[in-house]
Amino acid sequence: MPRQGVVLARRGSSYSVSTSLGLVDAVLRGKVKHQDKERIVVGDRVHLDRVDEHGSAGITGAEPRRNVLERRSMNGRTARPVAANLDRVLVTTSVAQPKPNLGLIDRLLAIAEANEIPAGLVITKIDLTTHADLARRFKSAGYPIWPVSIKTGEGIAEFVAALKDQVTLLTGPSGVGKSSLLNKVQPGLSLRTAEISAKIERGKNTTVHAEMVPLDGGGFLVDTPGFSDVGLWGIEPREVARCFPEMRPFLARCKFADCHHMTEPGCAVRAAVEQGVVPGDRYESYQSLFNELSDTPKHWE
Numbered sequence: 560m561p562r563q564g565v566v567l568a569r570r571g572s573s574y575s576v577s578t579s580l581g582l583v584d585a586v587l588r589g590k591v592k593h594q595d596k597e598r599i600v601v602g603d604r605v606h607l608d609r610v611d612e613h614g615s616a617g618i619t620g621a622e623p624r625r626n627v628l629e630r631r632s633m634n635g636r637t638a639r640p641v642a643a644n645l646d647r648v649l650v651t652t653s654v655a656q657p658k659p660n661l662g663l664i665d666r667l668l669a670i671a672e673a674n675e676i677p678a679g680l681v682i683t684k685i686d687l688t689t690h691a692d693l694a695r696r697f698k699s700a701g702y703p704i705w706p707v708s709i710k711t712g713e714g715i716a717e718f719v720a721a722l723k724d725q726v727t728l729l730t731g732p733s734g735v736g737k738s739s740l741l742n743k744v745q746p747g748l749s750l751r752t753a754e755i756s757a758k759i760e761r762g763k764n765t766t767v768h769a770e771m772v773p774l775d776g777g778g779f780l781v782d783t784p785g786f787s788d789v790g791l792w793g794i795e796p797r798e799v800a801r802c803f804p805e806m807r808p809f810l811a812r813c814k815f816a817d818c819h820h821m822t823e824p825g826c827a828v829r830a831a832v833e834q835g836v837v838p839g840d841r842y843e844s845y846q847s848l849f850n851e852l853s854d855t856p857k858h859w860e
């Protein structure tokens with residue numbers, strides 16, 4: 560019985576753990592069972608004990624995490640760890656069906672930044688319409704971008720090359736094609752996917768659990784459930800500006816060292832927005848996150 564493994568998925572109280580001898584079903588045992596905040600998630604490297612009479616191994620603890628992607632619901636009171644030990648978070652958006660939700664994409668990018676995980680963009684369904692404007696917006700922010708179509712195969716080879724030997728997580732709204740993309744890069748996987756609702760042009764929340772998939776070419780790709788709202792968690796309002804890479808060059812040039820880049824005179828960030836160096840709608844996303852965090856009580860528990 561191997562003593563270690565990596566969590567690939569969790570369904571209720573049952574964890575699927577990848578070990579040197581293959582997949583093992585495991586349940587939490589002992590004190591990890593009661594750790595709510597440090598809940599074991601996909602990507603955690605866990606310690607295993609013996610197999611019990613039900614054929615399940617016990618998870619008795621986990622290695623310290625290199626990083627963890629956390630999010631909370633807009634009005635939720637607790638942070639929810641999604642996955643741990645990631646090399647990259649790829650925010651996924653379609654060019655259409657559903658149409659891009661820029662505010663949500665910016666939030667997800669900022670969450671990756673706040674968790675200190677390198678971020679990038681996957682633009683899906685590029686067979687439907689042009690993606691040039693969308694790509695430009697994020698390229699100017701400094702993010703790497705992978706435009707793809709599973710219908711035409713465009714961009715898939717480049718995307719696959721970027722996944723090699725990395726632990727990559729896909730996040731984004733429901734219906735943008737995260738699971739479809741995973742099925743494309745790992746044939747034989749057959750994750751569930753669904754047509755988006757024609758009436759409301761929204762996904763149907765087809766994926767309900769995060770799942771980490773080992774790739775034949777080396778590395779892991781994590782599929783996650785889509786959602787439409789997400790809050791930024793646990794960072795100080797003044798740290799938000801750092802989560803917008805294209806604003807960083809200006810932060811030290813404001814007149815006041817403690818500038819919030821909102822209404823203060825001599826703000827170098829706002830000057831950059833006025834000159835069109837920082838896109839106005841990215842700055843609006845910044846304002847929205849700053850205000851949200853400023854309104855949040857400091858202590859939740």
Ligand SMILES: Nc1nc2c(ncn2[C@@H]2O[C@H](COP(=O)(O)OP(=O)(O)OP(=O)(O)O)[C@@H](O)[C@H]2O)c(=O)[nH]1
Pocket residue numbers: 683684685686687707708709710731732733734735736737738739740751752753754755762763764765766767783784785786
């Ligand atoms: N035209 C086109 N449709 C695509 C493409 N990729 C995915 N789709 C379609 O988009 C729909 C939604 O795909 P899913 O893979 O279920 O989306 P998801 O992001 O996993 O959604 P959730 O699991 O709900 O978060 C499906 O009908 C796919 O066939 C693409 O490149 N082009």
Ligand SMILES: [Mg+2]
Pocket residue numbers: 737738739751752765766782783784785
């Ligand atoms: Mg899915």
Ligand SMILES: [Zn+2]
Pocket residue numbers: 813814818819820821823825826827828829
């Ligand atoms: Zn400023």
